[in-house]
Amino acid sequence: MEVIKTIEAMKEFSSQARLAGKTIAFVPTMGFFHQGHLSLMREGRRRGDLLIISLFVNPTQFGPSEDFKSYPRDFERDRKMAEEVGVDVLFAPEASAMYPPNHQTIVRVEKVTQTLCGRSRPTHFQGVTTVVTMLFEIVMPHVAIFGEKDYQQLVTIQQMVKDLRMSVEVVGLPTVREADGLAMSSRNTYLPPEERKAALSLYHSLQKAKELLQKGERKADRILHEVKGSLQSEPLIRIDYVQVCDAHTLQDVDRIEGDVVVALAAYLGKTRLIDNLVYRTL
Numbered sequence: 493m494e495v496i497k498t499i500e501a502m503k504e505f506s507s508q509a510r511l512a513g514k515t516i517a518f519v520p521t522m523g524f525f526h527q528g529h530l531s532l533m534r535e536g537r538r539r540g541d542l543l544i545i546s547l548f549v550n551p552t553q554f555g556p557s558e559d560f561k562s563y564p565r566d567f568e569r570d571r572k573m574a575e576e577v578g579v580d581v582l583f584a585p586e587a588s589a590m591y592p593p594n595h596q597t598i599v600r601v602e603k604v605t606q607t608l609c610g611r612s613r614p615t616h617f618q619g620v621t622t623v624v625t626m627l628f629e630i631v632m633p634h635v636a637i638f639g640e641k642d643y644q645q646l647v648t649i650q651q652m653v654k655d656l657r658m659s660v661e662v663v664g665l666p667t668v669r670e671a672d673g674l675a676m677s678s679r680n681t682y683l684p685p686e687e688r689k690a691a692l693s694l695y696h697s698l699q700k701a702k703e704l705l706q707k708g709e710r711k712a713d714r715i716l717h718e719v720k721g722s723l724q725s726e727p728l729i730r731i732d733y734v735q736v737c738d739a740h741t742l743q744d745v746d747r748i749e750g751d752v753v754v755a756l757a758a759y760l761g762k763t764r765l766i767d768n769l770v771y772r773t774l
Protein backbone atom coordinates (compact mmCIF):
# COMPACT_ATOMS: atom_id res chain seq x y z
CA MET A 493 0.00 0.00 0.00
CA GLU A 494 1.22 3.43 -0.91
CA VAL A 495 0.73 6.39 1.43
CA ILE A 496 0.31 9.66 -0.47
CA LYS A 497 0.37 12.91 1.45
CA THR A 498 0.33 15.62 -1.18
CA ILE A 499 -2.54 16.69 -3.42
CA GLU A 500 -0.22 16.94 -6.43
CA ALA A 501 1.05 13.36 -6.05
CA MET A 502 -2.50 12.04 -5.57
CA LYS A 503 -3.74 13.79 -8.72
CA GLU A 504 -0.79 12.50 -10.68
CA PHE A 505 -1.38 8.93 -9.48
CA SER A 506 -5.09 9.03 -10.37
CA SER A 507 -4.50 10.66 -13.77
CA GLN A 508 -2.04 7.92 -14.67
CA ALA A 509 -4.40 5.21 -13.41
CA ARG A 510 -7.25 6.59 -15.50
CA LEU A 511 -5.00 6.83 -18.57
CA ALA A 512 -4.13 3.17 -18.04
CA GLY A 513 -7.87 2.36 -18.07
CA LYS A 514 -8.14 1.44 -14.39
CA THR A 515 -11.39 1.79 -12.44
CA ILE A 516 -10.88 3.75 -9.22
CA ALA A 517 -13.00 2.99 -6.14
CA PHE A 518 -12.82 5.52 -3.32
CA VAL A 519 -13.72 5.50 0.37
CA PRO A 520 -13.40 8.86 2.16
CA THR A 521 -12.92 8.59 5.94
CA MET A 522 -11.85 10.49 9.03
CA GLY A 523 -9.91 7.47 10.32
CA PHE A 524 -9.89 5.54 13.58
CA PHE A 525 -11.14 2.57 11.64
CA HIS A 526 -13.69 0.01 12.75
CA GLN A 527 -15.53 -2.75 10.90
CA GLY A 528 -17.92 -0.18 9.36
CA HIS A 529 -15.04 1.50 7.55
CA LEU A 530 -13.58 -1.87 6.59
CA SER A 531 -16.85 -3.06 5.04
CA LEU A 532 -16.81 -0.01 2.75
CA MET A 533 -13.20 -0.75 1.84
CA ARG A 534 -13.99 -4.39 1.05
CA GLU A 535 -16.79 -3.27 -1.25
CA GLY A 536 -14.38 -0.82 -2.87
CA ARG A 537 -11.90 -3.64 -3.33
CA ARG A 538 -14.60 -5.60 -5.23
CA ARG A 539 -15.67 -2.66 -7.36
CA GLY A 540 -12.40 -1.08 -8.38
CA ASP A 541 -9.17 -2.15 -10.07
CA LEU A 542 -7.67 0.31 -7.63
CA LEU A 543 -8.90 1.13 -4.15
CA ILE A 544 -8.05 4.55 -2.79
CA ILE A 545 -9.10 5.71 0.66
CA SER A 546 -8.64 9.10 2.24
CA LEU A 547 -7.93 9.75 5.89
CA PHE A 548 -8.63 13.36 6.72
CA VAL A 549 -10.22 14.76 9.86
CA ASN A 550 -11.94 17.60 8.09
CA PRO A 551 -11.98 20.71 10.31
CA THR A 552 -14.79 22.45 8.40
CA GLN A 553 -17.41 19.84 9.23
CA PHE A 554 -17.03 20.39 12.97
CA GLY A 555 -18.86 23.22 14.70
CA PRO A 556 -16.91 25.61 16.97
CA SER A 557 -17.90 23.77 20.15
CA GLU A 558 -17.60 20.26 18.67
CA ASP A 559 -14.95 17.57 19.04
CA PHE A 560 -12.46 18.36 16.25
CA LYS A 561 -9.50 18.51 18.65
CA SER A 562 -10.40 15.39 20.62
CA TYR A 563 -11.56 13.30 17.64
CA PRO A 564 -9.71 9.96 17.96
CA ARG A 565 -6.63 9.64 15.74
CA ASP A 566 -4.15 6.78 15.28
CA PHE A 567 -2.44 6.88 11.91
CA GLU A 568 -0.25 3.82 12.41
CA ARG A 569 -3.18 1.63 13.46
CA ASP A 570 -5.28 2.86 10.53
CA ARG A 571 -2.41 2.36 8.08
CA LYS A 572 -2.04 -1.29 9.11
CA MET A 573 -5.80 -1.99 8.98
CA ALA A 574 -6.10 -0.43 5.52
CA GLU A 575 -3.15 -2.45 4.28
CA GLU A 576 -4.74 -5.65 5.57
CA VAL A 577 -7.98 -5.13 3.63
CA GLY A 578 -6.04 -4.52 0.42
CA VAL A 579 -6.17 -0.75 0.02
CA ASP A 580 -3.84 0.40 -2.79
CA VAL A 581 -3.45 4.03 -1.78
CA LEU A 582 -4.06 5.81 1.51
CA PHE A 583 -4.37 9.53 0.81
CA ALA A 584 -3.72 11.59 3.93
CA PRO A 585 -3.46 15.29 3.11
CA GLU A 586 -2.62 18.11 5.53
CA ALA A 587 -5.43 20.50 6.50
CA SER A 588 -3.19 23.40 5.48
CA ALA A 589 -2.96 21.97 1.96
CA MET A 590 -6.69 21.29 1.66
CA TYR A 591 -7.57 24.72 3.04
CA PRO A 592 -4.81 27.17 2.14
CA PRO A 593 -5.25 30.67 3.60
CA ASN A 594 -7.09 32.03 0.57
CA HIS A 595 -9.60 29.17 0.27
CA GLN A 596 -13.00 30.80 -0.42
CA THR A 597 -15.33 28.24 -1.98
CA ILE A 598 -18.09 26.36 -0.20
CA VAL A 599 -20.33 23.71 -1.74
CA ARG A 600 -23.76 23.73 -0.12
CA VAL A 601 -26.71 21.44 -0.76
CA GLU A 602 -29.98 23.06 0.32
CA LYS A 603 -33.12 21.17 1.33
CA VAL A 604 -31.86 17.77 2.43
CA THR A 605 -29.31 19.36 4.79
CA GLN A 606 -31.80 21.59 6.57
CA THR A 607 -33.50 18.86 8.59
CA LEU A 608 -32.31 16.12 11.01
CA CYS A 609 -28.65 16.77 11.94
CA GLY A 610 -28.65 20.02 9.95
CA ARG A 611 -30.80 21.64 12.64
CA SER A 612 -28.29 21.23 15.44
CA ARG A 613 -25.19 21.25 13.19
CA PRO A 614 -25.96 24.07 10.73
CA THR A 615 -22.54 24.17 9.00
CA HIS A 616 -21.73 20.46 9.17
CA PHE A 617 -22.98 19.36 5.76
CA GLN A 618 -21.42 22.22 3.84
CA GLY A 619 -18.12 21.15 5.39
CA VAL A 620 -18.76 17.61 4.19
CA THR A 621 -19.85 18.53 0.66
CA THR A 622 -16.98 20.98 0.23
CA VAL A 623 -14.33 18.48 1.28
CA VAL A 624 -15.91 15.60 -0.67
CA THR A 625 -15.99 17.77 -3.80
CA MET A 626 -12.29 18.53 -3.35
CA LEU A 627 -11.52 14.86 -2.70
CA PHE A 628 -13.44 13.80 -5.82
CA GLU A 629 -11.42 16.31 -7.89
CA ILE A 630 -8.15 15.06 -6.44
CA VAL A 631 -8.81 11.30 -6.38
CA MET A 632 -10.98 11.21 -9.55
CA PRO A 633 -12.89 8.06 -8.55
CA HIS A 634 -15.35 6.19 -10.76
CA VAL A 635 -17.21 4.95 -7.70
CA ALA A 636 -17.33 6.32 -4.13
CA ILE A 637 -18.64 4.33 -1.19
CA PHE A 638 -20.40 5.72 1.88
CA GLY A 639 -22.18 4.22 4.89
CA GLU A 640 -25.90 4.40 5.66
CA LYS A 641 -24.87 5.00 9.27
CA ASP A 642 -24.58 8.65 8.18
CA TYR A 643 -27.78 8.44 6.18
CA GLN A 644 -28.29 12.18 5.70
CA GLN A 645 -24.69 12.53 4.53
CA LEU A 646 -25.26 9.80 1.93
CA VAL A 647 -28.43 11.46 0.61
CA THR A 648 -26.70 14.86 0.57
CA ILE A 649 -23.80 13.52 -1.46
CA GLN A 650 -26.14 11.75 -3.87
CA GLN A 651 -28.01 15.04 -4.34
CA MET A 652 -24.77 16.99 -4.88
CA VAL A 653 -23.46 14.48 -7.44
CA LYS A 654 -26.78 14.62 -9.29
CA ASP A 655 -27.10 18.43 -9.23
CA LEU A 656 -23.49 19.13 -10.21
CA ARG A 657 -23.39 16.31 -12.80
CA MET A 658 -20.32 14.83 -11.16
CA SER A 659 -18.98 11.76 -12.95
CA VAL A 660 -18.94 9.42 -10.01
CA GLU A 661 -21.26 6.63 -8.92
CA VAL A 662 -22.25 6.90 -5.25
CA VAL A 663 -22.86 3.63 -3.42
CA GLY A 664 -24.41 3.35 0.06
CA LEU A 665 -23.80 0.35 2.33
CA PRO A 666 -25.73 -0.82 5.42
CA THR A 667 -24.66 0.09 8.94
CA VAL A 668 -22.26 -2.33 10.61
CA ARG A 669 -23.08 -2.93 14.27
CA GLU A 670 -21.38 -4.26 17.39
CA ALA A 671 -22.52 -7.73 18.51
CA ASP A 672 -25.13 -6.17 20.81
CA GLY A 673 -26.50 -3.87 18.09
CA LEU A 674 -24.82 -0.52 18.78
CA ALA A 675 -23.89 1.13 15.47
CA MET A 676 -20.12 1.22 15.13
CA SER A 677 -18.69 4.72 15.34
CA SER A 678 -15.27 6.20 16.02
CA ARG A 679 -17.05 8.30 18.66
CA ASN A 680 -18.07 5.20 20.65
CA THR A 681 -14.54 5.31 22.09
CA TYR A 682 -15.61 8.39 24.08
CA LEU A 683 -18.18 6.39 26.07
CA PRO A 684 -17.39 5.27 29.62
CA PRO A 685 -18.94 1.85 30.47
CA GLU A 686 -22.18 3.27 31.91
CA GLU A 687 -22.85 5.38 28.83
CA ARG A 688 -21.81 2.57 26.50
CA LYS A 689 -24.50 0.42 28.12
CA ALA A 690 -27.10 3.17 27.92
CA ALA A 691 -26.23 3.81 24.25
CA LEU A 692 -27.79 0.47 23.37
CA SER A 693 -31.19 2.13 23.83
CA LEU A 694 -30.61 3.87 20.50
CA TYR A 695 -30.60 0.52 18.74
CA HIS A 696 -33.39 -0.94 20.86
CA SER A 697 -35.66 2.03 20.18
CA LEU A 698 -35.15 1.58 16.43
CA GLN A 699 -35.86 -2.14 16.76
CA LYS A 700 -39.19 -1.21 18.35
CA ALA A 701 -39.92 1.03 15.38
CA LYS A 702 -39.07 -1.84 13.05
CA GLU A 703 -41.44 -4.20 14.87
CA LEU A 704 -44.28 -1.69 14.62
CA LEU A 705 -43.62 -1.15 10.92
CA GLN A 706 -43.49 -4.88 10.31
CA LYS A 707 -46.82 -5.28 12.09
CA GLY A 708 -48.28 -2.78 9.63
CA GLU A 709 -48.25 0.47 11.62
CA ARG A 710 -48.36 3.31 9.10
CA LYS A 711 -48.77 6.38 11.32
CA ALA A 712 -45.50 8.23 11.85
CA ASP A 713 -46.61 9.73 15.18
CA ARG A 714 -47.13 6.24 16.63
CA ILE A 715 -43.59 5.30 15.61
CA LEU A 716 -42.20 8.55 17.02
CA HIS A 717 -44.05 8.05 20.28
CA GLU A 718 -42.62 4.56 20.68
CA VAL A 719 -39.02 5.53 19.83
CA LYS A 720 -39.03 8.64 22.02
CA GLY A 721 -40.61 6.74 24.90
CA SER A 722 -38.01 4.05 24.67
CA LEU A 723 -35.15 6.59 24.65
CA GLN A 724 -36.64 8.61 27.48
CA SER A 725 -36.76 5.56 29.72
CA GLU A 726 -32.95 5.65 29.75
CA PRO A 727 -31.90 8.47 32.13
CA LEU A 728 -28.41 8.91 30.64
CA ILE A 729 -29.84 9.78 27.22
CA ARG A 730 -30.82 13.27 26.07
CA ILE A 731 -32.67 13.27 22.75
CA ASP A 732 -31.57 15.72 20.06
CA TYR A 733 -34.17 14.58 17.52
CA VAL A 734 -36.23 11.63 16.35
CA GLN A 735 -37.83 11.92 12.91
CA VAL A 736 -39.61 9.70 10.42
CA CYS A 737 -38.66 10.89 6.96
CA ASP A 738 -39.07 9.97 3.33
CA ALA A 739 -35.90 8.00 2.59
CA HIS A 740 -35.17 9.95 -0.60
CA THR A 741 -36.19 13.55 0.16
CA LEU A 742 -35.68 13.42 3.96
CA GLN A 743 -38.88 15.41 4.43
CA ASP A 744 -40.99 14.37 7.45
CA VAL A 745 -43.88 12.07 6.65
CA ASP A 746 -47.18 11.61 8.49
CA ARG A 747 -47.99 8.29 6.89
CA ILE A 748 -45.54 5.59 5.93
CA GLU A 749 -46.15 4.88 2.27
CA GLY A 750 -42.87 4.49 0.39
CA ASP A 751 -39.35 4.00 1.73
CA VAL A 752 -38.75 5.74 5.03
CA VAL A 753 -35.90 6.36 7.41
CA VAL A 754 -36.44 6.57 11.14
CA ALA A 755 -33.49 8.71 12.21
CA LEU A 756 -32.34 9.86 15.61
CA ALA A 757 -29.57 11.72 17.37
CA ALA A 758 -28.99 11.67 21.11
CA TYR A 759 -26.43 12.77 23.66
CA LEU A 760 -24.81 10.49 26.19
CA GLY A 761 -23.03 12.97 28.41
CA LYS A 762 -21.09 15.09 25.92
CA THR A 763 -21.06 12.45 23.18
CA ARG A 764 -23.56 12.87 20.38
CA LEU A 765 -24.48 9.64 18.61
CA ILE A 766 -26.70 9.05 15.60
CA ASP A 767 -28.45 5.98 14.29
CA ASN A 768 -31.23 5.16 11.88
CA LEU A 769 -33.45 2.47 10.47
CA VAL A 770 -34.07 2.39 6.76
CA TYR A 771 -37.42 0.71 6.12
CA ARG A 772 -38.27 -0.13 2.56
CA THR A 773 -41.95 -0.84 2.02
CA LEU A 774 -41.78 -1.45 -1.73
Ligand code: AMP
Binds near residue numbers: 522532638641666
Ligand atom coordinates in the same frame (compact mmCIF):
# COMPACT_ATOMS: atom_id res chain seq x y z
P1 AMP B 1 -16.15 8.65 9.18
O1 AMP B 1 -14.73 8.20 9.28
O2 AMP B 1 -16.91 8.55 10.45
O3 AMP B 1 -16.29 9.99 8.48
O4 AMP B 1 -16.88 7.59 8.23
C1 AMP B 1 -16.35 7.29 6.97
C2 AMP B 1 -17.37 6.47 6.22
O5 AMP B 1 -17.65 5.28 6.95
C3 AMP B 1 -18.70 7.20 6.02
O6 AMP B 1 -19.21 6.92 4.73
C4 AMP B 1 -19.56 6.59 7.09
O7 AMP B 1 -20.95 6.62 6.80
C5 AMP B 1 -19.05 5.17 7.11
N1 AMP B 1 -19.38 4.52 8.38
C6 AMP B 1 -19.16 4.99 9.63
N2 AMP B 1 -19.64 4.12 10.56
C7 AMP B 1 -20.20 3.10 9.87
C8 AMP B 1 -20.87 1.89 10.25
N3 AMP B 1 -21.08 1.58 11.51
N4 AMP B 1 -21.31 1.08 9.26
C9 AMP B 1 -21.13 1.39 7.96
N5 AMP B 1 -20.49 2.50 7.55
C10 AMP B 1 -20.03 3.35 8.48
